[in-house]
Amino acid sequence: MSRLELRDVTVALPTAEGEVPVLGSTTLTLTEQRVALVGANGSGKSTLARLLNGLVTATSGQVLVDDLDPARDGPAVRRKVAFCFTDPAAQLVMPTVVEDVALSLRRRHRDKAERRVAAREVLDRFGLADLADRSVHALSGGQRQLLAIAGVLATDPDVLVADEPTTLLDLRNTRAIADLLFSLPQQLVLVTHDLDLALRCDRALLVDGGRVVADGPPAEVVDTYRSRA
């Protein structure tokens, strides 16, 4: 497993009224295979997750992914840490299913024919082979999220950070995506409001008001969350 470290990290975002703290001083190390981040909307859990891929830069302190700093070694960190968004619509940037996966593989396979074959192999792995030439607009919500995950995992990263990947999905698709996420060999950092999913993780963190207020076995953390809600 990768070693994801936050050393006295704070995040403040600039606004018209000045800097607003989003994440208070946070120090933690994540080495478990599956880690859940739970908390209310606006609590800072997505900010914490985004630090791991370099989408958000720490205002102070240091983030390390296997000793790589996303602020300094961004490309290397992004090759290690994939990120999946809540809404796959923004993440799917090419018109067809196979082209979107092929986009992820452009640096790995310079040859177009090789890239196409590799993209189709990825689609096959994720049960999307039949949809290869379909427009991403024509996919269902569940298929889009599945494609978004396939797209970011096409390059075989070590870690997948998923920011509420099931929030927009119905029950059946939630189950399908959750089962996929929990079957992956990659280390998973899962931001979620679905406490059943949090309970399936090896460790959970409760974020509230920009601070990690509970950290430990998921059952205990979820109990704490329920008691504070």
Added chain:
Amino acid sequence: MSLLGLYRPGRSWLHRLPAGAKLLGLLVASIVVVALPGPASGVAALVVALVLVVGSGTGLRLLLRTVRGLLVVVVLMAAYTTWQQGWERAVELTTDLVALVLLATVLTATTPVDEVLDAVTRAVRPLRRVGIDPERVGLAFALVLRAVPTTLDLARQTGDAARARGMERDPRARLVPLVVRSVAHARATGEALDARGIAD
């Protein structure tokens, strides 16, 4: 959904033509159509574009959908130009516009975007010497093509939302959310590209 920006798999001669040749053809056609004065060149370009649309096998229904999206712009432009500069100029401008949109449609309907991306990347590779990253230029080009159907989709959604609130006649209720959502979508797409390391 507009056809512009959406590849339709097929086996026509236009599908088999290399993406670079089609891009170059579109570039030359754009220059010629705009440079030649008078309504005759516009009408001729429109006829050629229609022949190519039929030759690409993309289907009349999808063609009509593409043109329908342009209809308001074409009608407004034709009316204004007729009033200001006469009907000959109006015919020239509207036929030029529709012909070029149809030609662009033929390109996107017969060419996978990653082939366009490869062709553009190859074409701008010599500019690497002056610090231009060909991959980024190619990606930007592909994103522009992708943005067309996405923006039309957002326009439909914001139109629906305005109708649901009984504000279908209020242009602000349609345009302001469309602009805000388009910017938000562009930003989210940028983040997603960053997260996937594609922009690295």
